[in-house]
Amino acid sequence: MTDTALAFSIDRGCLAAAVERVSRVVQKRNTMEILGHILIKAEAGSVTLRGTDLELDALVRVEGAAIGTPGGLAVPSAEFAAALARWPDGVLTVESDGRRLTAKVGRSRASLPVLPEVDFPDIRRGDTDTTFQIPGSDLTAMAEKCGFAVGTDEVRAYLMGIYLHATDRNLVAVATDGHRLSRFDMPMPDGAESMEGVIIPNRTVRIWPHLLGKDESDPVQVETGEGFIRFSSDLMVLHSKLVGGTYPDYLRVIPRGNNQVALASVSDLTTAVDRLMVFSKDKGHGLKVAFGTGEIRLSIRSEAGEAEEFVPAECDFDMEIGFNGKYLREMLTTMKGPQVRLAMADPGSPPLVTDEADPRREIVVMPMRV
Incomplete structure (x- = not known):
């Protein structure tokens, strides 16, 4: 009779969620077989899962496990995560004889090869x-x-x-x-x-x-x-x-003296940029942004065509400046809103951009020639 290396039971959904999180650290392609595995340890009413790529090491603990035999082993990450994600809800039972791991939920079952815990690398050292x-x-x-x-x-x-x-x-x-x-x-x-x-x-x-x-x-x-x-x-x-x-x-590079200020809706500005970038085959294509009394006009000219959008704004100065459309879009998606504040100096200088709902942050976007 072969000694059992590990045995426990736990809610399938809880373990599946933890395995999915830890698996994000595991690289799909590895020079070492063990780096394609996650380490499973069962002890004291909980199951801990670890993954590493030798630069990053993640550990997640799941409580509420019934431990039959405490122990640890490494199981292939991708296959184990895929099986758990697709199985029905219920109690998951896991056991291993030290050579293979067998996992079951209801009538769903899988058997996977394992590697010993001692083979799993540990980068978690240092004072x-x-x-x-x-x-x-x-x-x-x-x-x-x-x-x-x-x-x-x-x-x-x-x-x-x-x-x-x-x-x-x-x-x-x-x-x-x-x-x-x-x-x-x-x-x-x-x-x-x-x-x-x-x-x-x-x-x-x-x-x-x-x-x-x-x-x-x-x-x-x-x-x-x-x-x-x-x-x-x-x-x-x-x-x-x-x-x-x-x-x-x-x-x-953070400007402090910009005194020409425009306030606009984050939602309106994001929508305008999205519409214009339809005409950009290159996601880094430049947009022309013209500030005028009471509005901001955005336009694009490319091989795919020309388009312009108008966004209402609290603005009382005239200025034209070019921006990378992709950079504008990515910046706007990080804002809480409802308004974005753009403090300008001149067409050749970067604006200081702030989120009116989030005073803890500042953004600078370099202008580009359009």
Whole structure:
């Protein structure tokens, strides 16, 4: 008789949701077989799941499990997640003899090969320099409000992430790709005052809202150390390596003296940009934006045709300026509304863009020749 390596039962839906979240860290193509797996551990009434790509390590714990035999093993991520997602609701039973894992819900059953727990890599090491807590909602907001401006050019790898740092009064998140910039201020948490600035990779930024789950009001503990950052809550741990390099002095590009101001509806402006971009085969095509008394006129001219849209605005100056249509669209989708404020200087200078419903953030979008 073969010793059972692991056995437990748990609600199928709860485990499926956790597996889906952890699987986001697992890369589809790997140089090591084990990196295509997630680690399952059953102990003390809960099941923990871990995934890693050696740059990022995610752990999610699911409570309410009935543990038959505690233990741990690694199971292929894609196949296990796909099976759980498609099975009916009910009690899921899982057991393994150390060579294969068998999972069942009702009459649905699957058997998968496994690898031993000792083979699963662990990058979660390093001494902690700074520890503080912030609301989970601020983490999600950082991703939503700054993620769109993160750079993608590997030549300037130091721009491929969100720069998190402490100022005299706030904890600040900034992202820029050299063409647009988004800054988001948060109240200074206790313990973060002496924090060294860190650059959090874009992949980490994109994944953490999914790992946080639905209850974003819970506090998240943030720890930083040499080369890493770690986010922890009661049922989630996300450990990430940091982007190396020195972040540029972004304050130099945030205009402070722009005195020609236009206020417009976020919804109206977004709709106008969407309509115009239908005529753009290149999503980075330039839009001409003309400010006039009481309105903003947006227009496009391309091989696909010409179009213009008018948006009512609180505006009393005349100016024409060009913008990348894709950048405008991505910026507007991150705003709460109902109004966006554009503070202009001249056609060759970037505006300072603010969300009237969100005073904690500032956006800069560089103009382009149209």
